[in-house]
Amino acid sequence: MDYIPYATQSIEDEDVAAVISALRSDWLTQGPAVPAFEESFARVHDVRHAFAVTNATAGLHLACLALGVEPGQTVWTSPISFVASANCARYCGANVDFVDIDPITRNMSVEALEVKLERAEIEGRLPSVVIPVHLTGLPCDMPRIFELSRRYGFKIIEDAAHAVGSQLYGKPVGSQYSDVAVFSFHPVKIITTGEGGIVVTQDDQIAERLRLLRSHGVTRDIATLANSGAGHGDWYYEQHVLGFNYRMTDLQAALGASQLGRLEELHSKREDLASRYQRLLTHLPVKLPIVADKAVCSWHLYVVELSNAPKVRDRAFVFAHMRRARIGVNVHYIPIHLQPYYRALGFHAGMFPNAEAYYEGALSLPLFPRLTHDQQDRVVSELERALVK
Numbered sequence: 001m002d003y004i005p006y007a008t009q010s011i012e013d014e015d016v017a018a019v020i021s022a023l024r025s026d027w028l029t030q031g032p033a034v035p036a037f038e039e040s041f042a043r044v045h046d047v048r049h050a051f052a053v054t055n056a057t058a059g060l061h062l063a064c065l066a067l068g069v070e071p072g073q074t075v076w077t078s079p080i081s082f083v084a085s086a087n088c089a090r091y092c093g094a095n096v097d098f099v100d101i102d103p104i105t106r107n108m109s110v111e112a113l114e115v116k117l118e119r120a121e122i123e124g125r126l127p128s129v130v131i132p133v134h135l136t137g138l139p140c141d142m143p144r145i146f147e148l149s150r151r152y153g154f155k156i157i158e159d160a161a162h163a164v165g166s167q168l169y170g171k172p173v174g175s176q177y178s179d180v181a182v183f184s185f186h187p188v189k190i191i192t193t194g195e196g197g198i199v200v201t202q203d204d205q206i207a208e209r210l211r212l213l214r215s216h217g218v219t220r221d222i223a224t225l226a227n228s229g230a231g232h233g234d235w236y237y238e239q240h241v242l243g244f245n246y247r248m249t250d251l252q253a254a255l256g257a258s259q260l261g262r263l264e265e266l267h268s269k270r271e272d273l274a275s276r277y278q279r280l281l282t283h284l285p286v287k288l289p290i291v292a293d294k295a296v297c298s299w300h301l302y303v304v305e306l307s308n309a310p311k312v313r314d315r316a317f318v319f320a321h322m323r324r325a326r327i328g329v330n331v332h333y334i335p336i337h338l339q340p341y342y343r344a345l346g347f348h349a350g351m352f353p354n355a356e357a358y359y360e361g362a363l364s365l366p367l368f369p370r371l372t373h374d375q376q377d378r379v380v381s382e383l384e385r386a387l388v389k
């Protein structure tokens with residue numbers, strides 16, 4: 001039996017050709033492919049500015065820096081995410097705290113956020129930034145989070161790593177209701193550039209900071225130079241802030257542009273497979289993901305939850321059974337606050353009960369554009385065997 005991974009990239013001849021032509025061009029990095037990719041991405045996602053970066057983790061770091069996150073401040077995110085959603089604030093020396101999830105959507109609970117904000121205001125420890133995560137590509141309730149940001153004065157970074165192609169009320173995720181949004185192009189995600197990510201914003205000033213910070217804090221823009229006068233020529237540049245080298249290469253951007261051109265095809269395959277899972281799994285004792293209304297989910301992941309009721313086989317059993325059957329199930333995610341690094345900062349079990357209960361049962365089934373219906377049927381019948389036979 002062939003091994004079915006939980007996720008994998010979709011690379012076609014046209015993607016290969018795009019990379020080869022970049023490889024044969026005059027530039028491997030900082031050529032025309034990066035701005036071309038940024039422009040297409042910005043157009044597709046309806047944003048004014050897009051900055052391609054080495055990976056989404058670097059993008060989250062830049063986003064925090066561009067919003068002024070620094071020691072003494074606090075950043076809140078969801079405990080059910082990849083560790084990068086929280087680490088980005090730690091890179092800036094800020095404190096991290098978490099807001100429990102909603103058991104239905106599995107995204108940050110807006111009710112829990114509201115209660116936590118009320119208390120934080122009284123105690124004088126409001127967050128400076130909140131980072132909602134669109135888990136599996138299902139959009140968070142951004143209008144309500146945005147409204148709270150106005151009332152309590154925090155900024156918003158959307159961790160949209162899963163959400164290339166996701167929409168809310170007919171508009172792409174990341175184009176409204178936040179200051180910055182960050183997407184990932186890791187091979188398991190919706191489109192890929194190998195490693196890679198992109199940071200988007202509608203705000204011109206944030207965009208300028210992102211541009212500087214992505215490239216060493218260095219500028220050649222005449223209008224902003226401190227010493228543009230005598231004796232300097234075309235070689236001249238200035239460093240204005242402490243930035244990083246988080247730039248994407250032209251090779252990657254060429255791949256990204258080609259992949260972006262296939263977004264609709266890739267998305268419709270995921271949507272077909274996800275709705276097929278919804279139909280095929282209804283009779284099994286598992287909790288299925290919700291299908292968004294007024295939103296488009298990218299379906300980066302398909303996560304079912306196994307109940308931990310007595311007599312029902314538990315997650316560890318089912319996971320081992322599936323892996324033995326050469327089906328690459330996975331678990332997204334271990335609650336971040338339970339990681340040893342975060343425990344050492346004072347977090348412990350029991351703090352975010354919905355996140356912890358979700359984690360006990362969560363199982364990601366294979367979902368990627370090249371998954372065939374036959375392979376999917378095999379996943380479903382093995383899951384059935386593991387659960388009830």
Ligand SMILES: *Cc1c(COP(=O)(O)O)cnc(C)c1O
Nearest residue numbers: 055056057082084161184186197
């Ligand atoms: C993948 C992922 C990241 C990090 O993306 P990279 O491009 O691998 O750095 C951040 N947040 C979430 C939710 C992710 O799934």
